[in-house]
Amino acid sequence: MADQGIKNIVVKKELLGKTTSDNKRIIRFRLVSEDKNRKSPWSQSFFVDNEPIKTVSGDLNIIGNTIIVNWFKSSNFSSEDKYDIFVSFDGAEYSNIGIANSNTYSFLKTGTSSVRVLVQAASINPVINNTLKVYDSGVRSLV
Numbered sequence: 492m493a494d495q496g497i498k499n500i501v502v503k504k505e506l507l508g509k510t511t512s513d514n515k516r517i518i519r520f521r522l523v524s525e526d527k528n529r530k531s532p533w534s535q536s537f538f539v540d541n542e543p544i545k546t547v548s549g550d551l552n553i554i555g556n557t558i559i560v561n562w563f564k565s566s567n568f569s570s571e572d573k574y575d576i577f578v579s580f581d582g583a584e585y586s587n588i589g590i591a592n593s594n595t596y597s598f599l600k601t602g603t604s605s606v607r608v609l610v611q612a613a614s615i616n617p618v619i620n621n622t623l624k625v626y627d628s629g630v631r632s633l634v
Contacts, residue, residue, distance in 0.1 A: 557600065
């Protein structure tokens with residue numbers, strides 16, 4: 492029988508890693524022999540639609556010179572998802588300040604009067620995109 496050695500492997504979408512800026516997951520694969528002495532070249536890139544991102548509620552606390560942001564985990568995120576964190580001090584342009592591996596992030600206060608924090612699903616190119624937005628703190632006073 493020709494199909495005797497064929498193995499099917501199922502990988503869930505939420506385990507595929509970062510998304511693109513238009514909320515798609517990228518898939519590339521290669522075949523490896525069971526004894527691991529032969530490998531195929533990488534496949535072309537395939538794009539798979541991702542579940543729509545759901546906005547969740549959260550909290551922003553200012554303690555001394557530290558700002559702590561917490562948000563609820565969205566139901567369509569796996570435990571391996573990461574988040575891009577953007578901050579705007581005193582109405583300035585947003586800047587990407589890091590990637591969170593959990594649903595909390597803290598950083599130092601560098602503004603004087605107000606702060607706004609946006610959290611979105613981590614993407615290959617961390618730019619603000621409303622389709623990836625998970626949490627928006629709104630403008631908060633620093634004084």
